[in-house]
Amino acid sequence: MASLTIRKLDDDLKQQLRLRAARNGRSMEDEARQLLKSAAGESSEMAAPARPTAPPPSALPATAERTATVPSANGRRIVLIIGGGIAAYKSLDLIRRLRERGAKVRVIMTQAAQQFVTPLAASALAGEAAFTDLFDPASEFDVGHIRLARDTDLVIVAPATADLMAKMAHGLAGDLATAVLLATNAPVLIAPAMNPAMWRHKATQRNLARLAADGVVTVGPNAGEMAESGESGTGRMAEPLEIAAAATALLGSVLPATPGPLAGKRVLVTSGPTHEPIDPVRYIANRSSGKQGHAIAEAAAKAGADVILISGPVNVPDPPGVTVIKIESARDMLAAVQAALPVDVAVLAAAVADWRVAHEGAQKMKKTGKGTPELTLVENPDILATIAKSKTNRPALVIGFAAETETVIEHAKAKLARKGCDWIVANDVSPQTGIMGGDRNTVHLITQDGVESWPPLSKTDVAAQLVARIGKAFSSEVGTGSR
Ligand SMILES: Cc1cc2nc3c(=O)[nH]c(=O)nc-3n(C[C@H](O)[C@H](O)[C@H](O)COP(=O)(O)O)c2cc1C
Numbered sequence: 001m002a003s004l005t006i007r008k009l010d011d012d013l014k015q016q017l018r019l020r021a022a023r024n025g026r027s028m029e030d031e032a033r034q035l036l037k038s039a040a041g042e043s044s045e046m047a048a049p050a051r052p053t054a055p056p057p058s059a060l061p062a063t064a065e066r067t068a069t070v071p072s073a074n075g076r077r078i079v080l081i082i083g084g085g086i087a088a089y090k091s092l093d094l095i096r097r098l099r100e101r102g103a104k105v106r107v108i109m110t111q112a113a114q115q116f117v118t119p120l121a122a123s124a125l126a127g128e129a130a131f132t133d134l135f136d137p138a139s140e141f142d143v144g145h146i147r148l149a150r151d152t153d154l155v156i157v158a159p160a161t162a163d164l165m166a167k168m169a170h171g172l173a174g175d176l177a178t179a180v181l182l183a184t185n186a187p188v189l190i191a192p193a194m195n196p197a198m199w200r201h202k203a204t205q206r207n208l209a210r211l212a213a214d215g216v217v218t219v220g221p222n223a224g225e226m227a228e229s230g231e232s233g234t235g236r237m238a239e240p241l242e243i244a245a246a247a248t249a250l251l252g253s254v255l256p257a258t259p260g261p262l263a264g265k266r267v268l269v270t271s272g273p274t275h276e277p278i279d280p281v282r283y284i285a286n287r288s289s290g291k292q293g294h295a296i297a298e299a300a301a302k303a304g305a306d307v308i309l310i311s312g313p314v315n316v317p318d319p320p321g322v323t324v325i326k327i328e329s330a331r332d333m334l335a336a337v338q339a340a341l342p343v344d345v346a347v348l349a350a351a352v353a354d355w356r357v358a359h360e361g362a363q364k365m366k367k368t369g370k371g372t373p374e375l376t377l378v379e380n381p382d383i384l385a386t387i388a389k390s391k392t393n394r395p396a397l398v399i400g401f402a403a404e405t406e407t408v409i410e411h412a413k414a415k416l417a418r419k420g421c422d423w424i425v426a427n428d429v430s431p432q433t434g435i436m437g438g439d440r441n442t443v444h445l446i447t448q449d450g451v452e453s454w455p456p457l458s459k460t461d462v463a464a465q466l467v468a469r470i471g472k473a474f475s476s477e478v479g480t481g482s483r
Helices: 011-024 028-039 063-067 088-100 119-126 144-150 162-169 176-183 196-200 202-213 240-254 291-302 330-340 383-388 408-419 459-476
Strands: 077-082 104-109 154-160 188-192 222-225 232-236 266-271 276-279 282-284 306-311 323-326 345-348 355-357 377-379 397-404 423-428 443-447 450-453
Touching: 011 028, 077 088, 077 176, 088 104, 088 119, 088 154, 088 240, 104 119, 104 176, 144 176, 154 162, 154 176, 154 240, 162 176, 162 188, 162 202, 188 202, 188 240, 196 202, 196 232, 266 291, 266 330, 276 355, 282 355, 291 306, 291 345, 291 459, 306 330, 330 383, 345 383, 345 459, 383 397, 383 408, 397 408, 397 459, 408 423, 408 443, 443 459
Parallel strands: 077 104, 077 154, 154 188, 266 306, 266 345, 306 323, 345 397, 397 423
Antiparallel strands: 222 232, 276 282, 355 377, 423 443, 443 450
């Protein structure tokens, strides 16, 4: 039986096959298999292709036609870091390919990248100004590099130079690109591009292995002619279509490829405890871990929502695909919640302290030998009631949480009426339940229509079930309250 080795095909044919495979989201081997099957008449794909074939980029039809058929990046946010390699020009096309797939693309260019392509060209293609400087006063007044790192679903580095790979592998953060790469929780996809000798070098291969161990995903490099005359070997950057295909695949593995039930909705979630300062080193807190609130934020993001999570001090990781704002006190939390409005849904799951001390010490309080200090408590703002009773910008659906230690349902029903919210998720947080800080929860959902008691579930499942209910409420416009 004859065998076919893709590696041995001529470069032009390999290139056609690579593009076609990228276009159809298949490996080159699968694409070749598919073509052979079609040619042998076992499939009707040749006659009536189920997916578009892959002509060279220059021959692709107009954008409007193409967007209907390309795999979707579904409104996802991508930071594209362009490194200083000769392949930087291809990254301009990559911006277009990603935007065709529905992605919002923000571009960061290294100093060296700007020797190859201009920030103006990248900005024009991305539809917003490219970022170039870590110490830019216009974007760093609110620590913009951390925002860039957090407000994204994926970071792509293309071309990933030998230099950038080395810096990433060693955790350097001396410029905007590397600082964002070190600060991000989003998945990272790199498209290396360099001279074959640089690629083969033990240092580069060591860095590649280190990056793979850190969870960085690589596309390419490909073999073939290099831009430098007379050079060939492995080191060509993957084609923009291949990178775009790898990006959508990676996004699809962490986030849904099709619009979820909350696509287009803006969801605000609060989570964790608040810390109410007594003096610069002491505070009043509670045992909330943030596990339930964070799980709800993650589930809402998976359902396609644009999610803002306002979190008190917690030890759980930031959920992927979510904008996280970290605060300390109840007053900070209220200010952050109000700044996040308008939203469609507010899920106020944080365990906000009811009280704070009336007079916070400016310096650490000292023992005086004259007895103990008297701490007078004053009430904190009621975030749930403030948002639920707000005359302007009230979310269509306001969901509160009631953590009780006795007569859970009765207290929660009273809270629903008193606070003016639409739903309450009530649970028994008595120490013997293990719910505070634990991984499981037993909740009752109280709506205007009655009480639903859910079985004991993991906090992730409670979150998924709650998000499904929110989706249902919006699809039928039922249960979003009487307002
Ligand atoms: C003409 C020219 C082409 C270059 N092409 C590449 C390349 O393809 N890949 C690479 O790793 N470095 C390449 N370099 C070297 C990088 O530009 C250099 O290492 C730079 O410091 C990379 O900066 P950056 O990683 O911050 O973008 C090239 C340099 C020049 C002058």
